Amino acid sequence: xxxxxxxxxxxxxxxxxxxxxxxxxxxxxxxxxxxxxxxxxxxxxxxxxxxxxxxxxxxxxxxxxxxxxxxxxxxxxxxxxxxxxxxxxxxxxxxxxxxxxxxxxxxxxxxxxxxxxxxxxxxxxxxxxxxxxxxxxxxxxxxxxxxxxxxxxxxxxxxxxxxxxxxxxxxxxxxxxxxxxxxxxxxxxxxxxxxxxxxxxxxxxxxxxxxxxxxxxxxxxxxxxxxxxxxxxxxxxxxxxxxxxxxxxxxxxxxxxxxxxxxxxxxxxxxxxxxxxxxxxxxxxxxxxxxxxxxxxxxxxxxxxxxxxxxxxxxxxxxxxxxxxxxxxxxxxxxxxxxxxxxxxxxxxxxxxxxx
Amino acid sequence: xxxxxxxxxxxxxxxxxxxxxxxxxxxxxxxxxxxxxxxxxxxxxxxxxxxxxxxxxxxxxxxxxxxxxxxxxxxxxxxxxxxxxxxxxxxxxxxxxxxxxxxxxxxxxxxxxxxxxxxxxxxxxxxxxxxxxxxxxxxxxxxxxxxxxxxxxxxxxxxxxxxxxxxxxxxxxxxxxxxxxxxxxxxxxxxxxxxxxxxxxxxxxxxxxxxxxxxxxxxxxxxxxxxxxxxxxxxxxxxxxxxxxxxxxxxxxxxxxxxxxxxxxxxxxxxxxxxxxxxxxxxxxxxxxxxxxxxx
Numbered sequence: 001x002x003x004x005x006x007x008x009x010x011x012x013x014x015x016x017x018x019x020x021x022x023x024x025x026x027x028x029x030x031x032x033x034x035x036x037x038x039x040x041x042x043x044x045x046x047x048x049x050x051x052x053x054x055x056x057x058x059x060x061x062x063x064x065x066x067x068x069x070x071x072x073x074x075x076x077x078x079x080x081x082x083x084x085x086x087x088x089x090x091x092x093x094x095x096x097x098x099x100x101x102x103x104x105x106x107x108x109x110x111x112x113x114x115x116x117x118x119x120x121x122x123x124x125x126x127x128x129x130x131x132x133x134x135x136x137x138x139x140x141x142x143x144x145x146x147x148x149x150x151x152x153x154x155x156x157x158x159x160x161x162x163x164x165x166x167x168x169x170x171x172x173x174x175x176x177x178x179x180x181x182x183x184x185x186x187x188x189x190x191x192x193x194x195x196x197x198x199x200x201x202x203x204x205x206x207x208x209x210x211x212x213x214x215x216x217x218x219x220x221x222x223x224x225x226x227x228x229x230x231x232x233x234x235x236x237x238x239x240x241x242x243x244x245x246x247x248x249x250x251x252x253x254x255x256x257x258x259x260x261x262x263x264x265x266x267x268x269x270x271x272x273x274x275x276x277x278x279x280x281x282x283x284x285x286x287x288x289x290x291x292x293x294x295x296x297x298x299x300x301x302x303x304x305x306x307x308x309x310x311x312x313x314x315x316x317x318x319x320x321x322x323x324x325x326x327x328x329x330x331x332x333x334x335x336x337x338x339x340x341x342x343x344x345x346x347x348x349x350x351x352x353x354x355x356x
Numbered sequence: 357x358x359x360x361x362x363x364x365x366x367x368x369x370x371x372x373x374x375x376x377x378x379x380x381x382x383x384x385x386x387x388x389x390x391x392x393x394x395x396x397x398x399x400x401x402x403x404x405x406x407x408x409x410x411x412x413x414x415x416x417x418x419x420x421x422x423x424x425x426x427x428x429x430x431x432x433x434x435x436x437x438x439x440x441x442x443x444x445x446x447x448x449x450x451x452x453x454x455x456x457x458x459x460x461x462x463x464x465x466x467x468x469x470x471x472x473x474x475x476x477x478x479x480x481x482x483x484x485x486x487x488x489x490x491x492x493x494x495x496x497x498x499x500x501x502x503x504x505x506x507x508x509x510x511x512x513x514x515x516x517x518x519x520x521x522x523x524x525x526x527x528x529x530x531x532x533x534x535x536x537x538x539x540x541x542x543x544x545x546x547x548x549x550x551x552x553x554x555x556x557x558x559x560x561x562x563x564x565x566x567x568x569x570x571x572x573x574x575x576x577x578x579x580x581x582x583x584x585x586x587x588x589x590x591x592x593x594x595x596x597x598x599x600x601x602x603x604x605x606x607x608x609x610x611x612x613x614x615x616x617x618x619x620x621x622x623x624x625x626x627x628x629x630x631x632x633x634x635x636x637x638x639x640x641x642x643x644x645x646x647x648x649x650x651x652x
Binding site: 080084343 | 381387410411412413414415416417419420421422424444445446449450451452453454455458481482483500511512513538539540542544545546561562563564565583585609610611624625626627641
């Protein structure tokens with residue numbers, strides 16, 4: 001007689017032990033330190049913080065180590081941890097105009113108040129493998145400059161002065177935290193931007209790319225991309241004083257897009273907005289393009305049925321933790337459902353044979 | 357080079373020594389405010405049988421699609437006096453059932469059982485036990501896609517309207533087309549039902565063999581969809597009818613065999629390939645029921 005396989009419990013334990021062993025790899029190779037990940041894999045750490053929606057370099061580095069470098073798995077670890085943290089309040093909105101910029105570029109003006117600043121970018125590197133990194137490569141010293149004290153104004157402000165770009169109105173809407181309220185459709189822009197900011201980089205990149213290739217074409221200029229340090233301020237209600245609770249690195253992108261004008265709006269430029277934790281330029285620019293595509297209704301543009309215009313499509317599928325979970329659940333047992341399908345197919349075939 | 361002043365420091369890296377009860381988390385993992393929010397959604401769901409109530413689903417330490425909705429509903433309903441049973445595919449020993457049971461053991465130190473009658477709360481994936489559910493039991497389903505109309509209309513903003521207007525024609529047309537093409541309704545699991553003569557509801561991917569068990573059940577039936585952020589419910593003694601036509605009545609079939617272990621003829625069976633020649637064996641998917649019958 002057949003005896004059904006038992007022992008799921010033991011199998012799980014063994015699998016976890018093997019996983020721990022394989023994560024460590026060859027024990028003769030030194031153990032990877034959290035500090036090394038934090039200092040040398042900064043862009044991984046920043047992606048994990050951004051899509052994990054938790055700014056903590058130590059925890060992100062730990063998650064990367066624990067996940068064997070699988071960043072979606074690391075993001076998942078951070079999300080699961082984040083959800084257990086108590087909320088003691090909401091910070092004041094960060095002021096990106098006060099940012100201490102590491103990098104600040106505009107593709108729309110050659111020269112701008114505050115100047116262009118390349119900063120640490122891959123942009124103009126030649127993508128040649130640097131074999132000197134196999135050994136302890138020589139690190140060239142970067143020239144040092146004093147941090148400029150004066151504020152660097154946003155580029156789009158200048159277009160704003162002339163009325164050439166659509167004005168953003170403050171609708172006095174108190175943003176709802178999408179991690180504490182269910183997302184419902186139609187969503188408003190605040191909820192949309194929150195979703196996009198924690199969305200999967202690859203998904204946003206593909207959608208943004210699709211708008212460039214003609215699916216809701218909207219030629220975008222990078223009006224400004226700035227990366228640097230901003231202070232996070234918190235107002236203590238009991239004392240009514242504002243204090244700095246953190247300094248974080250963020251990337252902000254404002255895109256300038258063509259717009260022909262419509263009955264509702266005279267011809268003017270429109271904008272898209274991208275903001276992420278860390279230095280995630282690709283993500284921030286993608287986010288700005290997708291944000292702009294999603295604003296078709298507000299601007300009075302035509303809905304051409306492009307994926308990037310479809311709010312429900314974009315927001316329902318942009319979260320990689322939701323997506324990967326549902327996709328990977330296909331690995332769970334489905335014998336019961338499969339059995340009922342088998343039975344159905346057999347019945348249909350039997351009748352087909354009978355009627356032949 | 358890059359230094360940021362993080363306020364939140366890693367407080368402690370406590371090594372998990374495999375303790376049975378992890379006191380670092382609140383009872384049943386979720387904090388009390390989250391449980392309150394979920395209980396409110398459950399109460400609303402019980403008041404409007406079959407209606408999908410949006411709730412602020414949390415990220416859980418297991419992946420979306422692996423029962424996070426069910427786990428959140430269970431966590432919100434659990435009390436220290438409860439006895440918990442977790443099944444997947446009808447069995448207590450399938451990997452995901454083991455994993456979820458261990459999660460609750462670790463975070464709530466709750467009593468667990470494999471015996472359906474002894475459980476006060478049962479969480480399931482894909483099956484309803486063969487032993488009839490009884491009064492005062494809470495039965496929690498894990499739901500992947502709560503929207504029964506999703507396969508006809510993927511936009512939730514549209515399906516919400518269809519539900520509010522009871523505009524269910526498209527669903528009936530789909531069932532009709534199945535019959536006209538193949539002589540059968542081509543849905544073997546997650547077979548849609550109408551609850552309390554009002555809402556068309558997805559019963560979660562249980563085989564349609566199990567659908568009749570939902571009707572007029574004395575137990576409280578709760579459905580949690582974590583990724584899709586929805587909770588819905590069937591209060592005790594509520595009419596649940598599988599969709600059909602007068603001339604094509606609902607047919608909850610199963611494999612035409614008896615269980616090769618316990619001999620039961622009227623239980624849902626798993627089909628097992630036993631040798632390289634592809635010979636088959638059929639055994640009860642409900643392992644608790646099968647064991648009890650075999651030992652009698």
